[in-house]
Amino acid sequence: MASALIFVVLGTVNFFGTMHNNQSSVVPGLNLTSTSILDQLISLRARRNNYINYCRYTSGIGAHKLHIETASWNSARHNCQDEGGHLAIINSVEEAQVISKLVDTANIETIWIGAHDLFNEDEFVTIENESIYKAGYSMWERGEPNNVGNKEHCLAIRKNGKLDDRNCKQAFSYVCEIRYPQVYVVSRNAENQEKLAEEKTETRCLRGSLLAGPVTRRDDYTYTSGIGGYKVHTRAVLWNEARITCEEEGGHLAILNSAAEANAVTQLCKKSPAITGSPLPQFAGIGFHDLYREGQYVTIHGQTLAKAGFTQWAPGQPDNIYDGKPENCGSLDKNGGLNDIGCDVPIGFVCELPAY
Structure with a gap:
């Protein structure tokens, strides 16, 4: 297994991930030894809904990568970390809509996101330890959270955009996130990349990490x-x-x-x-x-x-x-x-x- 990090800007192709037997992990079926990679990519665009995973970039919000393969909540959390991001944290109605649309396009009912109440029952916090209410999104499905069998402690979102508590051991698809502005958008036209990223081009998530917030100095420390x-x-x-x-x-x-x-x-x-x-x-x-x-x-x-x-x-x-x-x-x-x-x-x- 060899790592792949290929950048080509202005009429070229970008791949991020790992290669297995010359196959792209981002675009299944793409032969990386071919001399016409760009032609293959264009022909495979119609098969986007069958990708194992893919990304969507939204200006001002960031990049969300949908993994259609299923995993437990903790395994999903690990996988997102390994990619340089984290399980998606929803900070607004707009971000929930972005994720819902991504999930609906792939015809998935429920996916894992980055929140739980494992620390204290009914106190749902993000994986960054912020209350989901403070994070900015708390629209629950009717009747939720209901903690069926006292075993539902991890948070999922349905394709209608509503939150649902689920058993952390269940296997669901999941969405990883790399926050704006730590997303690099590379298009086939370098001019006005931000606009092209939203309207015209295939985008990919580049591995990154969260920026540290402001530090406050306290006299009692x-x-x-x-x-x-x-x-x-x-x-x-x-x-x-x-x-x-x-x-x-x-x-x-x-x-x-x-x-x-x-x-x-x-x-x-x-x-x-x-x-x-x-x-x-x-x-x-x-x-x-x-x-x-x-x-x-x-x-x-x-x-x-x-x-x-x-x-x-x-x-x-x-x-x-x-x-x-x-x-x-x-x-x-x-x-x-x-x-x-x-x-x-x-x-x-x-x-x-x-x-x-």
Whole structure:
């Protein structure tokens, strides 16, 4: 398997993805060894509805890539990350209409999008930990969410544009997103590409990542040069409440990206007053969990711990049990090792602001 990244502008063709036996993953049936690739692409345009996946670019909104193949919600989330995007987050009625049209064109009833209530029942948040109401779109199908069998915790959208909670283990098609302006539009005419992208041309999504938002400096945070700012909260609360508190302060539950950062946070915890109201005062909640899939630990931003940069567990951890109950939320022990902890156990916690 070889990676393919082919750019040709002004009368040429763009492919992004992987090749298998000289076949394009973007346009099935396209022979990349042919001398008339452009002719083949044009002839295959009529087969667009049969593509395994394809993209639609919308000015001011971004690019949405529909995967017709089905997957569980967590697998879909992973696949979008691997492509440099994320499961689609709907921020407006207009964006919902874009996705609905894409889904309707492919004659699909229901697809996964990037939201869930795995942290707290009936509290639907995006994969970026923002309330769906704050994100900008919350039009539910009649009678939804209904959490059938107490097992529907992941969010889907129907082709009529209405939201529906579903069992995360169900297999649906899904839409990945790369946000505007991190979408590169390449057309057969380089002039006025934005207009051509909307009206005339075949477009493709280029791998990208989300731009960081503005950083706010706070006087109640302790800053470590080149790493970030941190605040230890010593009044114990449940992990999800800790997550919300950090967001309200403009940050997030601490995510450890290196041994140096883990050491900085550990030393700060040791210098802070004792944690009160917790049966486990030797631990402080931080931003990781395995609520998406048991044993698969990810940060609150969806990265694996390995990709985030720190995987040093405390001795004997993770053990997924405390007082006879499972442990699906993340914490840091007093010696700087990772520890799984019950999401319903009150603990102190550490908030983080990016380096200022």
